[in-house]
Amino acid sequence: MDEALLRSLTPAVLGILVRRGADFAAAEDAVQDALVEAVRVWPEDPPRDPKGWLVTVAWRRFLDATRAETARRRREDLVDAEPEQGLAPDTDDTLQLYFLCAHPSLTPPSAVALTLRAVGGLTTRQIAQAYLVPEATMAQRISRAKKTVGDVRFDQPGDVATVLRVLYLVFNEGYSGDVDLAAEAIRLTRQLAAAIDHPEVAGLLALMLLHHARRASRTTAGGRLVPLAEQDRGRWDTALIAEGVEILQAALAQDRLGEFQAQAAIAALHADAPVAEETDWVQIVEWYDELLALTDSPVVRLNRAVAVGEADGPRAGLKALAELDETLPRYSAVAAYLHERDGDRRTAAKLYAEAAGKASNLAEREYLTRQAARLNN
Template sequence: MDEALLRSLLPAVLGILVRRGADFAAAEDAVQDALVEAVRVWPDDPPRDPKGWLVTAAWRKFLDATRAATARRRREDVIDAEPEQGPASDTDDTLQLYFLCAHPSLTPSSAVALTLRAVGGLTTRQIAQAYLVPEATMAQRISRAKKTVGDVRFDQPGDVATVLRVLYLVFNEGYSGDIDLAAEAIRLTRQLSAVIDHPEVAGLLALMLLHHARRASRTASNGSLVPLAEQDRSRWDTRLIAEGVEILQAALAQDRLGEFQAQAAIAALHADAPVAEETDWVQIVEWYDELLQLTDSPVVRLNRAVAVGEADGPRAGLKALAELDDSLPRYSAVAAYLHERDGSLRTAAKLYVEAAEKASNLAEREYLTRQAARLNN
């Protein structure tokens, strides 16, 4: 059975149910039930019209649930108007579903969970495993999210920027459990780019592809972190890099620069260097300057300090770093790196230890600890 086909059809099926009058939460539950039924039935009896089959099955699931809830009399008109099975509507509601699942009233974690469930077609168990939380906890989170957006009109305009931030959050979770969230984020962003011509959607897709291309080289065989400068570039996926660069160039040609396009341009410059020593740091600094005009983010300023240190020398980088708040995440790690390049090994070792204590994950903590030990020895 083609699981990828099933999941790709989900947004359209869900959208049809909502347009027929089902509220979002009930429609989403019905579609999930229909997917379970498809997994059971399709291997032995594949339908000629998969989308039409799912729409019919989901609508019947919805009607069964609605009829059982006798207290909800207000849906009788919807029940009486049950349509006959036939070709599914060609109306594509995918974009509206993205907007709804990334509604500003939702917290980022709830928006991510709802997007993976309603648009991505993942089960609650799969999402819980990916985020390393109990299934009951994730079920409550998704239930609350569906209630929050339950009264939002389906045809209201949404915010593309909010949708992109949610997809980027999914991508940055990477991989855990049996679900590759980075690959899932790329799939969903491709799907979004197919229904909306927006340079920032293309920019985010390009950024994801360029980062994902380096995935195989990011960790050593023992699971330890490998920094960009030390990665085996022969293991980078040149096909993904070429696709990412092509998508980015088309987005930049629209002359509507956004933060994801700028980030993708920086990633493309890293990907373009055959060895770390040939990285065009001067142009990377220029792109960070563009990014600062768009976001004025402290994290961007931190990353720019690293680039300045590479382009103009470590003391220039330290000068740029001195303008920032030392409580920023990774500040100590950046300071340690720049001090080491400047020859201040004792200071660098101390800062590496400090950075390790503040690290947000085990791999990063172990890497920084090794750097401190190397200098102390």
């Protein structure tokens, strides 16, 4: 069974049902039923036209679930006008599905869940396992999301920036359960890039590829966090890096700079350095300045302070850091690093311990605790 094929066909099949007049929630349920049926039937009897087969089965499931006689007759007339096992229509509604699933009326967690289900083709159980929540909880979240967007017109213009933020949220979840969300986010972003020529879509795809290329070196075999400067660069995926850089260069050539392109440029400079000591920190600071002009984000300012500390020395980094709010996530960890580089081991140890207490995940907390212990010893 080609699960990747099923997932890739999901948005097109769902789009066809919605175009035929099915409401989004009912259409999405019917498509999920068709996917389950495909898993059962295809290994023994593969269809000539997989997409057409899914459309036919999903449409029948939708009609079976629709009991209002007038609506059922109208929809049956529509489906009778098309050959059931012939080639499915070429209309690709994937882009509109992205916009619908990332609708501004949805909360980020709901938008992520609906995108993974409706566009990604994942089951509710898979999504629940990936986010470490009960299946019933995820089912309720998806159901509420479908009701929220139920009355949104399918041809209504969408916001690319919102779609990209949702995909970036998926990517940053990484790996959990039996679903690799980072790989899934890359697959969906590739799909989006094929549907729309937009430099920020390309920028996000490049950023994902460049970050994903370092995945194997980010932790030890025992699960310990390995910071960028200490990673074994021989384990970085050079093919992914090359692809990411090529995509980024094509996006930058359009001269419509956005935040994901700027972030990808920073990641590319890290990837370009054969060893950490040869990182072009001066150029990285310049890209952070570009990123600040686009976003004015406190998190970007925090990361820029680290880059300034590398480019111009720890005192300069601490000066940049002093302008920021101390309650920012990772502020204490950055301050600890810069104080250690400046030779103030006692202050650095205290700040590492403080940062460990605020860490959001176990691997980061363990790493920061080890740093504090190292300096105290």
